[in-house]
Each structure stands twice: as C-alpha cells, then as structure tokens.
Amino acid sequence: MYTAPTLDFFGQLNLGVALPALAVMFGSMIVLLMGLFVPRERRHSVPIAALSLISAGFIMTLFTFNPPDAEAFGGMYRGDAFANMLNLIVLATAFLAILGSTDYLRMTQINHPEYYTLLLLSTSGAMIMAGANDLLLIFIALELLSIPLYVLAAFRTTDGTPTDEVSSKSQESGIKYFILGAFSSAFFVYGAALVYGATGTTNLNAVAEAVQGLAAAGDFGTAGTLLLLGAALILVGLGFKVAAVPFHMWTPDVYEGSPTPVTAFMSVAAKAGGFASLLRIVAVGLAALAVRPEEAAAWQPAFQLVAILTLVLGNVVALAQNNLKRMLAYSSIAHAGYILMAVAAVGSAPLVEGIGDSAAQSILIYLAAYMFTNLGAFAVVSAVEREDGSGVMLDDLNGLFNTRPWLAVAMAIFMLSLTGIPLTAGFIGKYLVINAAVQAGLIALAVVGVLTSVVSAFYYMRVIVNMFLRSEAEGVALPVVGQPLLVAVYASMAGTLVLGILPTLLTGLVNLVQLV
Amino acid sequence: MSFELILFLALAGLAVLFAVGMLLSENAVHSALFLIGNFGCVAVLYLMLEAPFIGMVQIAVYAGAIMVLFLFVIMLLGAEQTTDTTRRFRWLTGAATVLAASFFSAIVAPIVLGGVVLPTPVQQGAMVRFVHAAGIPNDQAVNLTVSGGSLSEPLVLSDLNFGDVSPFFQLEAGTYNALVQTVDGAPVMPPAQFRVEDGTTGAASVIVFGEFNLDRGTFPMLSLLPQDFTPTAHNSARVLIFNAFGDPSLGLADLGPNQVVDTRRRSALDENGEPVVDDNGQPVQITTMDDPLLVPFTGAFTLSQPATVPSGTSAYALVDEQFNVVKPLFDFNLAQSNEHLIIVAPDYLQFGAGPGRYRPTVLRDPNLSIQLSAPFGSPASIGQVLFTDYLLPVNVVGMLLLVALVGVVVLTRPDTEKQDRRIVRRRKVSRPLTSVISTQTGGSITDEAPKLPQPQSND
Amino acid sequence: MNFSVPTEAFIVLSMVLFVLGAMGVMLRKNAIIVFMSVEMMLNAANLAFVAFARQWMHLEGQVFVFFVMTVAAAEVAVGLALIVAIFRNRNSTNIDALHQMEG
Structure with a gap:
C-alpha cells in the first residue's frame, strides 16, 4: 500500500553517514569550476585541489567509520563499516592515480583539467555504490562510476605520432568499453526488474525479508525462479564491470588503449565498486535463496563456475602476453576470480554461521592489497612508457635494475605481491580469500585458486627476470620520472610491504565490518 | 476477448515488428524510425499499465530527445548506408540464436505452460489513530493505553484533551484492548476492545471513544472508523460524518450565499406520485430541500458513506431530519484532495453548580483531514x-x-592545443634553407623534426 | 486482482524485445545500430518494471523507469560523442574496423 509521505522524512535523512560520498561528489564541481577559470600557468592547482578534496573525504570517512545508525535516506544508503572501508580504498586509489597522472598528462599533451573532475566523479560513484542498499541506487551509482571512465578511456585525443596511432587506440578502447558497458547495464536493469517483480521492492533489506519468507514457506515457485533469474542477470551486469569470464572480452583492449593512469584507476575502482555492490546484493539480499531450507544458496554453483573460469582463463592467457599492459589486464581478470571465490562463499550462509561477514572482510583486505599493488605496478608502467605509447612491452623492461634501480625493486615487490608471496600484501589477501572459500566448504574452488596462483608465478617472475637478469637495449633513453609519480610508486611499495608484514593495522578496522 | 486484450496484442505485434525492422534494416535512418515506432507502441502500453506520466516521458525523452539525437548524429556523419549486410561469422549468428532461444524458453516456458502465479501484494494491518471525542465532566485530560494484538509493549497516549487527535500508528491485524484513565489513573470507562482488520490499500482508521451518559443510554465506547487514501477527483474533497452525539440523525447541507438552509414545505408523495393523505384527508406536508444534502443523514453512532463534494471554503451546516440547523459551520474549509472526517461529539458543558449538559460540537482539529494520495501513476x-x-x-x-x-x-571539442603546437612547430623552423633540406633528406629523427605546413583539416 | 491483460503477457513481450536487442548488439557491425539495440534492451527492461509496478500497485517500479530513462539519455550523449570523435578520424562507423589491438 502506498501512502503520501510526510515532510517528516527530512528529519530522518541522516546525512552524516553519507557525507564522505556526497562531499566528494559535490566537491568535484568546485574542481570543475577551477579547471575552467584557472589560467594556464596555474593549471597545476587543479590536481592539488583534487588531492585535497580526496584527503578531506578520507578524514571524513575515518571520523564516522562505524556509526551506530548507518541507515540514511530512508534505507537507500548504508554508511556502515563496509561502505566506509571501501570508501577508504577507493579514495586511496584516486589519490595515487592522480599522483601518477599529472606528469603523464603533460607528457602526452592531454593536460585538460576536466580529467580530474571526471576522475573525482567516478570515485564518488564508486563510493556511493559501496554504501548503496537499493538496486536503484546501485544502478545509478554504477553509471556514475562507469560513464566518466568511458570518457577517460578515450581521453587521448592527441599524440606525438604521425599516424595518430595512440589516440585511435584510445578512442577504440573508449568505444569498446562503452558499448559493452551499456550492454551490461541493460542486463543489470532487467535483472533488477525481475527481482522487483518477485519481491515487490528494490531495497535489499526488504528483498532479504521476502526471500526468507519464501525459504520459510518452502515454496520456491515462481517468485523463486524470478529471483534466481534476476540474480543471474545482475551477475552478468556486474560481471562485466569486474571483468569476470565470460564477460571479460573488453578488458585487454581497454586496458591497453587507455591512458595508463586511467587504467590504473579503472582496474581497482571499478572492481571495488562492482564487487561491493555484488557482495551486498548476494550477502544481504539473496543469501537465503535456497531451493530447500538449510541448503546452500541456489545461485552458488553458477558463481563457482564463473569464479573457476575466471581464475583459469585469466592466469593461463596471461602467460602468452608480451605487452605489459595486456599482461596486467589478464592478471586483473585473474584477481577478479579470487574475489569471486569469496563472493561464491557467501552462498553457504544458510549452512555456515557468519560466512557472509568473514567473506566481506576478506574481500576488503584483498581489495586493499590489490589497490596498493596494482596502482604501484601501473605507476611503474607509466614511468617507463614513452609519449608515443611504446616502451610497455615486456622486453622493454630488460635491465631496468641497471638504469632505474628503485623502480625495478618496487616493481619486483609488486610482482611478488600479485603472485601472493608471503611478506607482501597479496599473500594476506589471497590467504584470507582462500580461507573464506574453505570455510564455506568450497574445497574444489580453493584448490583451483591455489593452483592458478602457482601458474601465475610464471608470468610475474618473467617480469622480475627481465628487470634484474637481462641487460637493457642500446641507445634507448627512458623518460624522466616526475616527483609525484615517484611518490606514488614509493607509497604503493610502502603500502604493499606494510600490509604484508603488519596486517593488523588494517584488520582492526576491517573486523568492524558487519554486512548482514 | 476484451478490447484491452485486442489492443495489447495489436500493440505487442507492432512493437515486435518494429524491433525486427530496426534490426534488419540496411539504412540507419530507417532503423531509427523503426525504433521510434517501437517506442511509441511501448508508450501506449504504458498508458494501458496505469503509468500515464511514464508514458508521456517515454515519448518526450526517449522518442523525442534520444532518437532525435541519434538522427542528428546519423545525418552529421552521413552514415545512412550501413555496409554490414553480409554476415560476419555464421557460427556467431547461430550461437546468438541458440542463446536467445534458450534464454527465451527458460523464462517464457514456465510462464506460459506452468500456470504461473505471480506474487501479489500482501495486505497488512492498518494505520490507526485515536481521537478524544468524549465529553467528560470536569473536562479533564485522559490517558489512553492500547495493548494486545501485535504490540510488544502497550501504547500509551497521555494527556489527551477533548478534541485531540493522535498521530497515526501502524497496527497489525488483531484484537486490541483500550483503557481510558484520568491522569491520576482512575478509569473513565470500562476497558473496551476493538478489532483491526487487514486494511485495504491505504486504509486508516480512527477510533473515537465516547463516554456513556446515564441519561442518554449507553453507546459504543470505541468505534473504529475506516478511512481511505484512495484519490478523489480534481478540485474535490471527500467528507465523512461520524455522529457521536446521538439521537438526531445529522446530514451536511450547504448553506449557500444567504447562509440559511433553503427549505420548503410541500406535499408528500407516495410511490405512485399521488399525494399522501392523512387520517383527516389532509395532504401531509413535509419539509424538503431543493439541493440534495451533501452528506446524507447519518444515524446515531454510525459513520456515513464517503461523499465527494467540491472543495473550497464555504458555509455548511449540520441539519437534523426536519432540516433544522443543529450546528452551523461557517468558514469551513474543505481542502481539495483531502478526506475530511467530521466528528460530531458531545461536549460537556457545565454552567455554575447545576448539572451540565451535552452540546454537539464539531471537532476542528486539522489533523482530522488526511491528505489523499495522488492517483496511481500520475505526475x-x-x-x-x-x-x-x-x-x-x-x-x-x-x-x-x-x-x-x-x-x-x-x-568532441576541436583540439586547439594541437593546432597551437603545429603553429609553434612551424615558427621554430626559421633556420636557413640549407639545413632544412639536409634534415629532410635523412639523418636522425628528433622530436623537433620540422614538418611542412599542413592544411588545417580540424575545424 | 484480475487485470484484463495479465502481467505475464507484458513480461513475455519485454523478454522478446530484450532478446531482439541483445541479438542486435551481437550481430550488427554498425556502431550506431548497436547502440540503438542497447537502447531497445533498456526499453524492454523499463516495460518489465512498469508491468510489475502495476502488479504490485507500487510506484517504485515507475520511479525506477524514470531514472533509467535519465541515465539512458546521459549514456546516449556520451556514446554518440565517442562515435562522432571516432568517425572524424576514420570516416567509417564500422566497429569491425576497430581491431588495432590484437592479442
């Protein structure tokens, strides 16, 4: 039944918990205006403003990290510890990406201030996705996350080559990302329609109640079928965003063609936002969707299959790559597979107590580790990349230790972390994710995860071998690495090592996460 | 085969035809026009689905803005002729068809064959509020305690004065007990029970509690008055009367500009139209009103049927069956799209030391009118x-x-920086001609290689 | 509640349109036609939403449709801008010609 809402609603808005996301969203307008009116000599103030906005958002998030009353906007947004932890991850991603962008943009002559506005708006989209508790808000925030990325992927409109090769690659990646992204969000909307049809609501908490009502009645019936189909379509829609197989086709081309700092941001932020929403949908909304009570969720086998395919394909095809950016793209697909392992583990919620929360915590730590590692790796790539886009083949890294030793050491640490070697952040993340899968009883999945980790060592080690044991090519000058980029590389390296050696710094925060 | 079903089948068929036409057409402009047709069919379907606003937005935004933008871009690029009439890979077509068919059957088959029952909304409880309409001697405030039913702890409303209306509370269906006490705790009347049924769409109920009086006999302590949020026509209000006063049946009449009830006496007519004659042979005279009553006579302790009246501020009157004015209501505002509950309650008045008496009062609390929802799907x-x-x-x-x-x-902005750089490069080439020629004929390629001036192709 | 046209009929229609749109995205090569097919898919999802909104007598479905339309408009603007930018370079809207990156 619907009744006319009262104006009393405005007293219940609870803006405080949504403040970080909203502040970044509205603050980016100030950055936009700055970019318009600042004279060309002082254009460097725009990224500084962007960085300060991100820092402000970071501090605001820390202030209200685990509020007792997290529901805002009438149940649409939940600013709980999960959302705030993800806010921290996404804000750090944006910070490091902007640090890595300034010199890159100047070098490739695309130093437009709108870049920072689009990046900030995409960040705010990811932050809202993290806390969105309603399918409508998830969809809108998904679009707010993606559309700036479509534009940013095609940002290279000029280049130094006579044939416009790099800019046409950039445009091609932009349009591929765009078409497949629009395709996938149509799937998401249809899935949301089916969920709405089965339960009469799009609020995830209300969906959870309806699902429990179904499970208690033991009558799977039409509503259950519709829900299951809706869940499948939502998985398709969000699966595109996080590059799960078989929705990964766009990833190598888009990662290769986009400007490198955009790729860095996209690889972490899109995954963070996409997985946050996917996790919330399955953990809060659909966790109890089982055919019979006290059974694992009906969607778990499908998720398991997707996770296995993603792990296998990502790791195996990466072995054959010669282009560093494409290799990192396939590695990104593989890492999406690891996170999908933990998402599939949530399906055992009717059987195992508390698996939803432990899976969520493991995913958050994995994302934090992945953020430091991947951003660092892409920062090193943009340090060696030349203006015309060359210099990113694996062979171009030969002898990097001789020419730029610190970059080589940092890259080595990032590669080790991506493999999952102990003492690096990647190991902690992988351990927790595999632990969650084992806790949920998905032993086969965990075994596949471990095996593919071993396989991945081959192509990560190849990078290290190239840097340390081969000698560099003759007469090729590496571009000068600017200060902000160096700061980004060192900060990522520090983050990777600190998270790997002293994980308790982060686990204290993450243990507050209570998703269900 | 109702008209709606035929219309639906026609529109659905047309929409599918347009969609197929869009897919198969070789001309991009034709495709766009087919898609506009598809959107138009869907807009009419939205009208059938009680979504008039969405239907109009579909035409204005989708067909009117988005597709126009498409057509502009097609014309701008000159891309009408699409060149992909040949199939790329046969297997891709086959795979796509198989995928589509399986998806389709996975959903349609259970719906069409299985006799599927889509879930329907579950009615839940009702929203209830409490009105103090009891004329109690000494005019004291009372406390109302509601317990039972689905309440985990008793609901206490304290310090209710005559005419107070509480806010709405959501109560599940069930039986509830109500206890009315003075502020000190002495019971005003014996405890009573009321029953809440599962409400219809948007139902709200008002419970009126009145006191019994020895002179007037007992009357219901608690009455649950169902109210309704269903929308009413434009510029009208809905009025209900609850007669908690007792004996004379009351109706609501419009007083008109001269602020009296226009009555006249005429002969009573029986069902054949013949004048009724009393025992002495005299025709019986009755009083009638020319204009019909806005709300028909409502008996004692009953709730009238809801009546739709034009909204506005006017003078009304509560009249008894002989059309005597029992209580005038001057400057009474009936706000549009509101449902007004007029409760005629016995107000206890005492003058001096003598016994008091009851006087009919209309409760004037503005909360007794509830804002109706706008019609479903309206803007x-x-x-x-x-x-x-x-x-x-x-x-x-x-x-x-x-x-x-x-x-x-x-x-899409023109790349002014690129043009600036070309100009800068051209300016840098101010070296003597010989060195320019020698650089052109070979040597190492540097970043500063001078370029011949290019015709500006980017405008 | 009994409607003269059952809600299932609308869902079947929206399914048909959705699948047609998906096939259009997969099979056509012209970027503009592909994009129009995506719009048709979104439209089909909107139809499902409005049908379910009437089934449940709840406005939430219609509000969702309102937002989807707005988002679709924003997407169309950006997408067509991308297509225009590419077309300026290549003089063709055939997305099969976009195969510079192989591997």
Missing part, C-alpha cells in the same frame, strides 16, 4: 515520491548528467 504521485524517498538518487542522477555534459565537451 503528482511520482513527484511526491521523488523528492522524499528518492532524494539521493535524484541528486546522483544530476551529477551523472553533469558528467555527460563534461564528457561530450571533452570528446
């Missing part, structure tokens, strides 16, 4: 919801549109 209803429940999505969508604006400008 007003969607507007009501958008700026309260959906405030955050509206704001985020606003930022999304800003992103689209910035993105379009960034992607």
Whole structure:
C-alpha cells in the first residue's frame, strides 16, 4: 500500500553517514569550476585541489567509520563499516592515480583539467555504490562510476605520432568499453526488474525479508525462479564491470588503449565498486535463496563456475602476453576470480554461521592489497612508457635494475605481491580469500585458486627476470620520472610491504565490518 | 476477448515488428524510425499499465530527445548506408540464436505452460489513530493505553484533551484492548476492545471513544472508523460524518450565499406520485430541500458513506431530519484532495453548580483531514515520491548528467592545443634553407623534426 | 486482482524485445545500430518494471523507469560523442574496423 509521505522524512535523512560520498561528489564541481577559470600557468592547482578534496573525504570517512545508525535516506544508503572501508580504498586509489597522472598528462599533451573532475566523479560513484542498499541506487551509482571512465578511456585525443596511432587506440578502447558497458547495464536493469517483480521492492533489506519468507514457506515457485533469474542477470551486469569470464572480452583492449593512469584507476575502482555492490546484493539480499531450507544458496554453483573460469582463463592467457599492459589486464581478470571465490562463499550462509561477514572482510583486505599493488605496478608502467605509447612491452623492461634501480625493486615487490608471496600484501589477501572459500566448504574452488596462483608465478617472475637478469637495449633513453609519480610508486611499495608484514593495522578496522 | 486484450496484442505485434525492422534494416535512418515506432507502441502500453506520466516521458525523452539525437548524429556523419549486410561469422549468428532461444524458453516456458502465479501484494494491518471525542465532566485530560494484538509493549497516549487527535500508528491485524484513565489513573470507562482488520490499500482508521451518559443510554465506547487514501477527483474533497452525539440523525447541507438552509414545505408523495393523505384527508406536508444534502443523514453512532463534494471554503451546516440547523459551520474549509472526517461529539458543558449538559460540537482539529494520495501513476504521485524517498538518487542522477555534459565537451571539442603546437612547430623552423633540406633528406629523427605546413583539416 | 491483460503477457513481450536487442548488439557491425539495440534492451527492461509496478500497485517500479530513462539519455550523449570523435578520424562507423589491438 502506498501512502503520501510526510515532510517528516527530512528529519530522518541522516546525512552524516553519507557525507564522505556526497562531499566528494559535490566537491568535484568546485574542481570543475577551477579547471575552467584557472589560467594556464596555474593549471597545476587543479590536481592539488583534487588531492585535497580526496584527503578531506578520507578524514571524513575515518571520523564516522562505524556509526551506530548507518541507515540514511530512508534505507537507500548504508554508511556502515563496509561502505566506509571501501570508501577508504577507493579514495586511496584516486589519490595515487592522480599522483601518477599529472606528469603523464603533460607528457602526452592531454593536460585538460576536466580529467580530474571526471576522475573525482567516478570515485564518488564508486563510493556511493559501496554504501548503496537499493538496486536503484546501485544502478545509478554504477553509471556514475562507469560513464566518466568511458570518457577517460578515450581521453587521448592527441599524440606525438604521425599516424595518430595512440589516440585511435584510445578512442577504440573508449568505444569498446562503452558499448559493452551499456550492454551490461541493460542486463543489470532487467535483472533488477525481475527481482522487483518477485519481491515487490528494490531495497535489499526488504528483498532479504521476502526471500526468507519464501525459504520459510518452502515454496520456491515462481517468485523463486524470478529471483534466481534476476540474480543471474545482475551477475552478468556486474560481471562485466569486474571483468569476470565470460564477460571479460573488453578488458585487454581497454586496458591497453587507455591512458595508463586511467587504467590504473579503472582496474581497482571499478572492481571495488562492482564487487561491493555484488557482495551486498548476494550477502544481504539473496543469501537465503535456497531451493530447500538449510541448503546452500541456489545461485552458488553458477558463481563457482564463473569464479573457476575466471581464475583459469585469466592466469593461463596471461602467460602468452608480451605487452605489459595486456599482461596486467589478464592478471586483473585473474584477481577478479579470487574475489569471486569469496563472493561464491557467501552462498553457504544458510549452512555456515557468519560466512557472509568473514567473506566481506576478506574481500576488503584483498581489495586493499590489490589497490596498493596494482596502482604501484601501473605507476611503474607509466614511468617507463614513452609519449608515443611504446616502451610497455615486456622486453622493454630488460635491465631496468641497471638504469632505474628503485623502480625495478618496487616493481619486483609488486610482482611478488600479485603472485601472493608471503611478506607482501597479496599473500594476506589471497590467504584470507582462500580461507573464506574453505570455510564455506568450497574445497574444489580453493584448490583451483591455489593452483592458478602457482601458474601465475610464471608470468610475474618473467617480469622480475627481465628487470634484474637481462641487460637493457642500446641507445634507448627512458623518460624522466616526475616527483609525484615517484611518490606514488614509493607509497604503493610502502603500502604493499606494510600490509604484508603488519596486517593488523588494517584488520582492526576491517573486523568492524558487519554486512548482514 | 476484451478490447484491452485486442489492443495489447495489436500493440505487442507492432512493437515486435518494429524491433525486427530496426534490426534488419540496411539504412540507419530507417532503423531509427523503426525504433521510434517501437517506442511509441511501448508508450501506449504504458498508458494501458496505469503509468500515464511514464508514458508521456517515454515519448518526450526517449522518442523525442534520444532518437532525435541519434538522427542528428546519423545525418552529421552521413552514415545512412550501413555496409554490414553480409554476415560476419555464421557460427556467431547461430550461437546468438541458440542463446536467445534458450534464454527465451527458460523464462517464457514456465510462464506460459506452468500456470504461473505471480506474487501479489500482501495486505497488512492498518494505520490507526485515536481521537478524544468524549465529553467528560470536569473536562479533564485522559490517558489512553492500547495493548494486545501485535504490540510488544502497550501504547500509551497521555494527556489527551477533548478534541485531540493522535498521530497515526501502524497496527497489525488483531484484537486490541483500550483503557481510558484520568491522569491520576482512575478509569473513565470500562476497558473496551476493538478489532483491526487487514486494511485495504491505504486504509486508516480512527477510533473515537465516547463516554456513556446515564441519561442518554449507553453507546459504543470505541468505534473504529475506516478511512481511505484512495484519490478523489480534481478540485474535490471527500467528507465523512461520524455522529457521536446521538439521537438526531445529522446530514451536511450547504448553506449557500444567504447562509440559511433553503427549505420548503410541500406535499408528500407516495410511490405512485399521488399525494399522501392523512387520517383527516389532509395532504401531509413535509419539509424538503431543493439541493440534495451533501452528506446524507447519518444515524446515531454510525459513520456515513464517503461523499465527494467540491472543495473550497464555504458555509455548511449540520441539519437534523426536519432540516433544522443543529450546528452551523461557517468558514469551513474543505481542502481539495483531502478526506475530511467530521466528528460530531458531545461536549460537556457545565454552567455554575447545576448539572451540565451535552452540546454537539464539531471537532476542528486539522489533523482530522488526511491528505489523499495522488492517483496511481500520475505526475503528482511520482513527484511526491521523488523528492522524499528518492532524494539521493535524484541528486546522483544530476551529477551523472553533469558528467555527460563534461564528457561530450571533452570528446568532441576541436583540439586547439594541437593546432597551437603545429603553429609553434612551424615558427621554430626559421633556420636557413640549407639545413632544412639536409634534415629532410635523412639523418636522425628528433622530436623537433620540422614538418611542412599542413592544411588545417580540424575545424 | 484480475487485470484484463495479465502481467505475464507484458513480461513475455519485454523478454522478446530484450532478446531482439541483445541479438542486435551481437550481430550488427554498425556502431550506431548497436547502440540503438542497447537502447531497445533498456526499453524492454523499463516495460518489465512498469508491468510489475502495476502488479504490485507500487510506484517504485515507475520511479525506477524514470531514472533509467535519465541515465539512458546521459549514456546516449556520451556514446554518440565517442562515435562522432571516432568517425572524424576514420570516416567509417564500422566497429569491425576497430581491431588495432590484437592479442
């Protein structure tokens, strides 16, 4: 039944918990205006403003990290510890990406201030996705996350080559990302329609109640079928965003063609936002969707299959790559597979107590580790990349230790972390994710995860071998690495090592996460 | 085969035909026009689905803005002739068809064959509020305690004075007990029970508690008066009368400009139209009103049928069956799209030391009129919801549109910096001719290689 | 509640349109036609939403449709800008010609 809402609603808005996301969203307008009116000599103030906005958002998030009353906007947004932890991850991603962008943009002559506005708006989209508790808000925030990325992927409109090769690659990646992204969000909307049809609501908490009502009645019936189909379509829609197989086709081309700092941001932020929403949908909304009570969720086998395919394909095809950016793209697909392992583990919620929360915590730590590692790796790539886009083949890294030793050491640490070697952040993340899968009883999945980790060592080690044991090519000058980029590389390296050696710094925060 | 079913089948068939035409057409403009036709069919389907606002927005935004933008771009690029009539890979077509068929059958088959029952809304409880309409001697405030039913702890409303209306409470269906006490705790009347049924769409109920009086006999202590949020026509209000006063049946009459009840006496007529004659042979005279009563006579302790009256501020009167004015209501505002509950309650008046008496009073609390919802699917209803429940999505969508604006400008603006750089490069080439020629004929390629001036192709 | 046209009929229609749109995206090569097919898919999802909104007598479905339309408009603007930018370079809207990156 619907009744006319009262104006009393405005007293219940609870803006405080949504403040970080909203502040970044509205603050980016100030950055936009700055970019318009600042004279060309002082254009460097725009990224500084962007960085300060991100820092402000970071501090605001820390202030209200685990509020007792997290529901805002009438149940649409939940600013709980999960959302705030993800806010921290996404804000750090944006910070490091902007640090890595300034010199890159100047070098490739695309130093437009709108870049920072689009990046900030995409960040705010990811932050809202993290806390969105309603399918409508998830969809809108998904679009707010993606559309700036479509534009940013095609940002290279000029280049130094006579044939416009790099800019046409950039445009091609932009349009591929765009078409497949629009395709996938149509799937998401249809899935949301089916969920709405089965339960009469799009609020995830209300969906959870309806699902429990179904499970208690033991009558799977039409509503259950519709829900299951809706869940499948939502998985398709969000699966595109996080590059799960078989929705990964766009990833190598888009990662290769986009400007490198955009790729860095996209690889972490899109995954963070996409997985946050996917996790919330399955953990809060659909966790109890089982055919019979006290059974694992009906969607778990499908998720398991997707996770296995993603792990296998990502790791195996990466072995054959010669282009560093494409290799990192396939590695990104593989890492999406690891996170999908933990998402599939949530399906055992009717059987195992508390698996939803432990899976969520493991995913958050994995994302934090992945953020430091991947951003660092892409920062090193943009340090060696030349203006015309060359210099990113694996062979171009030969002898990097001789020419730029610190970059080589940092890259080595990032590669080790991506493999999952102990003492690096990647190991902690992988351990927790595999632990969650084992806790949920998905032993086969965990075994596949471990095996593919071993396989991945081959192509990560190849990078290290190239840097340390081969000698560099003759007469090729590496571009000068600017200060902000160096700061980004060192900060990522520090983050990777600190998270790997002293994980308790982060686990204290993450243990507050209570998703269900 | 009702008209709606035929209309639906026609529109559905047309929509599918347009869609197929869009897919198979070789001319991009034809495809766009087919898609506009498809959108138009879907817009009419929205009208059938009680979504008039969405239907009009579909035509204005989808067909009118988005497709026009498509057509502009097609014309700008001159891309009418599409060159992909040949199939790329046969297997891809086959795979796509198989995928489509399996998806389709996975959903349609259970629906069509299985006799599927889509879930329907479950009615839940009702919203209840409490009105103090009891004339109690000494005019004291009372406390009302409601317990039982689905309440985990008793609901206490304290310090209710005559004429107070409490806010709405959501109560599940069930039987509840109500206890009315003075502020000191002495019971005013014996405890009573009332029953809440599962409400219909948007039902709200008002419970009136009245006191019994030895002179007037007992009357119901608690009456549950169902109210309704269903929308009413434009510029009208809905009025209900609850007669808690007792004996004379009361109706609501419009007083008109001269502020009296226009009555006249005429002969009574029986069912054949013949004048009724009393025992002495004299025709019986009755008093009638020319204009019909706005709300027909409502007996003692009953709730009248809801009546729709034109809204506005006017003078009304409560009249008894002989059309005597029992209580005039001057400057009474009937707000439009509201449902007004007029409760005629016995107010206990005492003058001096003598016994008091009861006087009919109309409770004037503005909360007795409830705001009706706008009709389902109307712009007003969607507007009501958008700026309260959906405030955050509206704001985020606003930022999304800003992103689209910035993105379009960034992607399509002419590259003035590139032109500037070409000019700069040309200016740098001010060396003597011989060195220019020698650099042109070989040597190492540096970043500063002079280029011959190019015709400006980017405008 | 009994409607003269059952809700299932609308869902079947929206399914048909959705699948047609998906096939259009997969099979056509012209970027503009592909994009129009995506719009048709979104339209089909909107139809499902409005049908379910009437089934449940709840406005939430219609509000969702309102937002989807707005988002679709923003997407169309950005997408067509991308297509225009590419077309300026290549003089063709055939997305099969976009195969510079192989591997």
